[in-house]
Structure formats: C-alpha cells, structure tokens
Amino acid sequence: HRDAIHVPGASEPQEIDAAVQRVVQALATCDALLITAGAGMGVDSGLPDFRGSTGLFKDRDVAMTYEEMSDDKWFTEDPAFAWGINYTQIEMYRHTPPHGGYATLLKWAETLGKSVYVFTSNIDGMFQRAGFPDDKVVTCHGDMHHLQCTHDRRTCKGLLEDRSDEVWSADGIPSGLGD
Template structure:
C-alpha cells in the first residue's frame, strides 16, 4: 500500500536532512504559537490580545509605529512593555530543542533567520552569533530621535503595565546619551529611524555561513504571506525547502509542504529523521 502524501513528504524531507551539511531555520510568527505567544494576524486577533487598543480602534500598524511613541509614549510602551515582559517569561516549546538536535548532527550546524523580535531562539540555547533577526529585537533599545547609532540592552528596564488600559505605569526608558525617550530597536511600520547596524551585522554573519555550506536544507516554520520577508528568503536560498505552515503551506515546485502547526510539524519531521538513523 502506498504511503499517504504527508508520510511520503516527511520521508523525503528526512532524506534531505540526512544528506545535508547545514540547516537554515527560517521562522515567522507561527513559530511562537505553540509556546503560547499571541498571533496578531488580522485586527480581530490583535484586538483580542489588546482589548484597550480595540476599544480605541487602534490597529497593529498604528501602535507598532514610531509615531505612537511621539504621540503617546505611555500607550506605546504599554504595548511594547507588555510584549517584553511576556517574551521574558515565555519558555520556548519543544520544537526549538528538536531542531537543535538535528542541527547538531550536521557538519555546519544551523543558522536561524527570523522576523520574530522575541528572542526565543536565544532563550532556547541557540548561539547569538548564529541568529539573524531581520526586524530587530525587543530586548535591545535605541534613542527615538536617534541622537547616535548606539544600541543597548533592555535588560535594565522592567516594565510595569496596566494591562486593562495598555499603558505603562512606571517610567519609560530614556537614551543614556541625550535623555530622549528610548524605543525598542525594532523595525516598525513607517519607520525611518530604526538603527539597523545590529541586524546588518547578523546578516553578514549569515552570508558568511551560507558561503561555507554546500548542501543546505531550509526548514521554514510559521511564515505568512502578509509580511513575506521570511518566505521570500526561504525561496531565494532554499533549493531544498521544507515549509511547515498549517494555513499557507503552498510552496514552489520541488519543495516540500507540511500543512501542520509549528510544533507538530517539527515533531513529525524529527521522528522521520530519527527513523533513518
């Protein structure tokens, strides 16, 4: 009896991994759902997490915007402060470790390319020098002006947020050089002041790694088409692309589509790979 299409796809994907010398892990927002992180896709989903913004009819694109910090810093930092605290306390799901275990068996290991700003890969034990955060990181700050190119850690800032109002209760962080309001070092909507040096250095490290890998396999998890940065990168570098996505698994010819959630897809793939050993 012939295997069902999903089993056949997993077997083919496992064969790719067995022949690979490096693993490129490309992660979108769907990677964090199984860790309990919210999905902001669509105004209804976003306002469900932030009802105060829903009552005020403030869309994600409006609050994730430098203009929000100029207009109402306590509201903007209420939103980002809540996210910062959430990401600090969230434990990465088991799929992060499973991918690390696969990568540990490959000569060139793994490199992460992600649009997520949550720092979950670092928390899951991936080395910082093997992570490229193309939209920046909420765990780093910059001046909102900005007065210089300085980027610094947000570790010293402990946000206290009124969740019902989505407003910061305590004092917002400020630039240590000029005293202006600080903001996350994240690429926002309509953002002309994002300091990209940290991300640019990560992209160069990724380019250097790609130059050393001869048989890469790309595993893409939870990357949507609404902001297609990760999907485009996967298709650019993924001669062997495994796309894990429960809603948007459509993939280029020759690639492998796994219409599963992030953790479920990683578990099935890891099991198929282990079965080859």
C-alpha cells in the first residue's frame, strides 16, 4: 500500500484529506501494520539528532562527530570515555518522555486489532516506553537500554553483576551515577 498513501509535497487541504482517506482504506484492508521511524521521532521528543560534532554535547566544544564517539574501539582504548558517552545518552533517554505521537500510534495500533510491528533506527527505547511490546520492536542499530559484552559477546563480569545473556538490560545502571 506504500504507493497508495505516499503523497509527496501534499500541502493543500484537499490533497491531505485525500491522502488521509487512502491511509484509512489501506489500514482497513491490511493484514498487519509496520511502523517505521527514524531520528525525527526522537527529535520531536526533544532529543538531539546526533548529526555533526554538537549533536550530543551542544554546550561543549567537541572535536569528534557522534559517529566517531560511538566507535566500539573506545571500550578498549578509553573505557571511561566510552562509558561516559553511553551513560550520558542513557540518562538523556531516561529523562526524556516520548512525545504524543507515540501514544497516537499506539492507539491506532490497538484500535486496528491486527498485528503491529515497529522497525526503528532509534536507540532510545521510546517506542517501548510508550507502551509498544518489546518483542514487536526491532531496533536496527541496537538499543541503549540493552547492553552487550565487548569481549566474548555473552558473559560480562564486573561493575553491575554477572550476566550470562548475550544482550541484557541497562536498568541496573543507577540513575545519577555521573553526578
């Protein structure tokens, strides 16, 4: 149904109304709903878009881009830096509520009464916080709320507690640790 509901540059009320009617029809006849989302969803909640060197630290002069800061090599070369970046993000995500669009999508999903899935490039966990079931959300870039060992990808020993799952929740990291 993608082509049926895509209206590039729709700005006139009648164009928008026609597009909405096509969406309603497509939803009524679909077998399942796939919601796809990217950085715009997080930005609308007040999160930075992480593009360029000021994405994460708008108030600081940072000589690296977000992509450079996020390189896995830092967990080996400078673990304090790597965990500092990750902790900053986790805290930001914990304290930023999902905007109303998430609730609207969830309401549509529940009203539809069909299987609903989310595919997102966002790592913020906003869909889950808004009420979407974790097992229905695919995060193609991972999720800051689920951590993975950098050594053997299965077992982490150390700071929080021993974990044997390949991917585990970041809930054990206490809030305010960096204060």
